[in-house]
Amino acid sequence: MHMGASFIFSAAHEGLFSTRVCVEVDISNGLPRFTIVGLPDTAISEARERVRAAMKNSGFTFPRTRVTVNLAPASIKKQGPMYDLAIALSILRANGQLTNTDPLDNVFVIGELALNGALRPVRGALLAATLAKELGITGIILPAENADEAAQVGGLKVHPATSLHELVFNINQDTLPTHKKSPRNKIPTTYDRDFHEVRGQEQAKRALTIAAAGGHNIFMSGPPGSGKTMLARALPSILPPMSAQESLEVTKIHSIAGTLKAREGLVSARPFRSPHHTSSYVAIIGGGIYPRPGEITLAHHGVLFLDEFSEFGRKAIENLRQPLEDGEVNISRASGSATYPTQFMLVAASNPCPCGFANDPTHTCECRPAQLQRYKERCSGPIMDRFDLFIEVPRVKTNDLAQTPTGTSSVEMREQVCAARLLQLERNKCKGVLYNQQLRTKHLRDICKLDKEGAEFLKKATDALHLSARAFTRVLKVSRTIADLADEKNINVAHLSEAIQYRASL
Numbered sequence: 377m378h379m380g381a382s383f384i385f386s387a388a389h390e391g392l393f394s395t396r397v398c399v400e401v402d403i404s405n406g407l408p409r410f411t412i413v414g415l416p417d418t419a420i421s422e423a424r425e426r427v428r429a430a431m432k433n434s435g436f437t438f439p440r441t442r443v444t445v446n447l448a449p450a451s452i453k454k455q456g457p458m459y460d461l462a463i464a465l466s467i468l469r470a471n472g473q474l475t476n477t478d479p480l481d482n483v484f485v486i487g488e489l490a491l492n493g494a495l496r497p498v499r500g501a502l503l504a505a506t507l508a509k510e511l512g513i514t515g516i517i518l519p520a521e522n523a524d525e526a527a528q529v530g531g532l533k534v535h536p537a538t539s540l541h542e543l544v545f546n547i548n549q550d551t552l553p554t555h556k557k558s559p560r561n562k563i564p565t566t567y568d569r570d571f572h573e574v575r576g577q578e579q580a581k582r583a584l585t586i587a588a589a590g591g592h593n594i595f596m597s598g599p600p601g602s603g604k605t606m607l608a609r610a611l612p613s614i615l616p617p618m619s620a621q622e623s624l625e626v627t628k629i630h631s632i633a634g635t636l637k638a639r640e641g642l643v644s645a646r647p648f649r650s651p652h653h654t655s656s657y658v659a660i661i662g663g664g665i666y667p668r669p670g671e672i673t674l675a676h677h678g679v680l681f682l683d684e685f686s687e688f689g690r691k692a693i694e695n696l697r698q699p700l701e702d703g704e705v706n707i708s709r710a711s712g713s714a715t716y717p718t719q720f721m722l723v724a725a726s727n728p729c730p731c732g733f734a735n736d737p738t739h740t741c742e743c744r745p746a747q748l749q750r751y752k753e754r755c756s757g758p759i760m761d762r763f764d765l766f767i768e769v770p771r772v773k774t775n776d777l778a779q780t781p782t783g784t785s786s787v788e789m790r791e792q793v794c795a796a797r798l799l800q801l802e803r804n805k806c807k808g809v810l811y812n813q814q815l816r817t818k819h820l821r822d823i824c825k826l827d828k829e830g831a832e833f834l835k836k837a838t839d840a841l842h843l844s845a846r847a848f849t850r851v852l853k854v855s856r857t858i859a860d861l862a863d864e865k866n867i868n869v870a871h872l873s874e875a876i877q878y879r880a881s882l
């Protein structure tokens with residue numbers, strides 16, 4: 377039996393950062409033993425069984441001597457089954473079953489093996505490919521399902537593989553296929569839900585247009601069946617397209633989370649996440665043994681919709697505050713820590729009280745005062761302070777529902793949103809800010825310029841309504857977006873008074 381040593385490069389991920397890993401194999405005399413060292417977790421111990429079975433079932437012999445695999449550097453936390461393929465190739469290379477070793481000298485290898493030798497997709501292929509390119513590596517060998525994702529990194533040869541047997545054959549014959557970068561996915565132009573289908577509710581549509589244009593957080597309150605969920609679900613149809621940079625960031629997140637659809641290249645539509653209110657804290661904020669991104673990160677550059685807001689766990693809601701403010705979340709676990717971006721627009725919907733009919737002119741509210749009090753407590757305090765717009769969504773009259781829809785459609789709303797976003801991008805880019813929502817206090821003086829009457833009006837309103845410092849900032853930012861929608865350079869009284877209307881009435 378052939379003895380020897382060999383190594384192959386692979387990658388490890390921590391949050392959205394990747395590091396090079398060297399998969400070293402040594403085959404030496406001794407009793408048959410297969411060990412993997414280098415801080416592997418149970419998944420990697422299981423890799424032993426998969427690699428052995430996959431090699432046998434692909435027609436290769438597994439060495440009947442001592443096999444030692446080292447995943448270096450040992451200090452990096454490794455996870456998941458992505459090293460199977462690199463381990464198998466390294467063993468085959470060390471014991472001479474893989475004869476043509478040149479193609480493996482300057483490539484990354486990632487992939488999970490099934491017991492029959494087929495390759496399964498892995499998480500984080502886009503990150504591994506990005507790192508390979510940065511390090512001057514020429515190519516990456518990976519499961520075919522991950523090829524489109526990795527091919528987004530230009531200037532790197534992407535070699536897709538479907539099985540261990542076929543891959544080794546191709547390497548030995550020097551016939552490794554190369555995957556071509558597929559054209560960027562088209563930005564969707566048709567949507568499941570269009571605002572045109574929503575009867576009436578013009579005020580809510582206007583507020584959602586403002587929210588989408590400036591990336592503002594919005595809270596909708598109203599009786600059951602008034603169309604809150606319907607309105608929120610139509611939101612993707614008016615969101616502006618993502619820039620190439622935003623697409624890449626979102627794709628990386630979904631690549632790590634394993635939520636990328638098979639053979640999807642770049643994610644082109646803005647994320648719209650709507651976790652159920654029974655979702656766990658970890659599912660929403662992120663975490664797990666190896667810190668995984670939660671819904672707040674999966675919604676990065678998009679929308680996080682929390683329907684039935686008052687039903688969500690208190691801990692999850694309270695913990696939204698810091699990521700909303702900082703645009704990122706840091707998750708620390710014994711196995712390592714990770715920082716994930718969380719720049720999303722928060723959309724919440726809720727009934728005004730447990731029975732749902734407070735403020736409804738047609739029904740009397742049957743809640744007891746204690747119930748109302750408890751309900752208000754859940755939806756109050758610091759988290760409510762993070763919403764820029766509050767709207768009441770009243771019930772639509774039956775008459776209006778019967779008529780054919782005539783209201784504003786998504787196309788009209790999207791045009792307004794996109795135009796306002798362009799204005800913001802142009803004006804705010806020197807501050808490193810994408811949307812008005814992200815403006816900091818220090819930017820307000822330069823960017824939220826008021827005309828003379830506007831300044832006086834705001835001063836009076838601040839005194840009369842006892843606006844807090846945060847509420848004051850919020851009114852300014854929302855007014856800025858309203859002025860952008862009207863294509864006005866300065867904020868005037870009309871913009872301010874509309875923004876003030878959207879304050880909380882809770």
Ligand SMILES: Nc1ncnc2c1ncn2[C@@H]1O[C@H](COP(=O)(O)OP(=O)(O)OP(=O)(O)O)[C@@H](O)[C@H]1O
Nearest residue numbers: 573574575577599600601602603604605606727772
């Ligand atoms: N303005 C509207 N235009 C057209 N259909 C509507 C409208 N409002 C409600 N509907 C109809 O009523 C259904 C229920 O609306 P929706 O689920 O959005 O209400 P909701 O406000 O979220 O209620 P709940 O508070 O119970 O969650 C919708 O699927 C839709 O068919």
Ligand SMILES: [Mg+2]
Nearest residue numbers: 604605683725
């Ligand atoms: Mg609803």
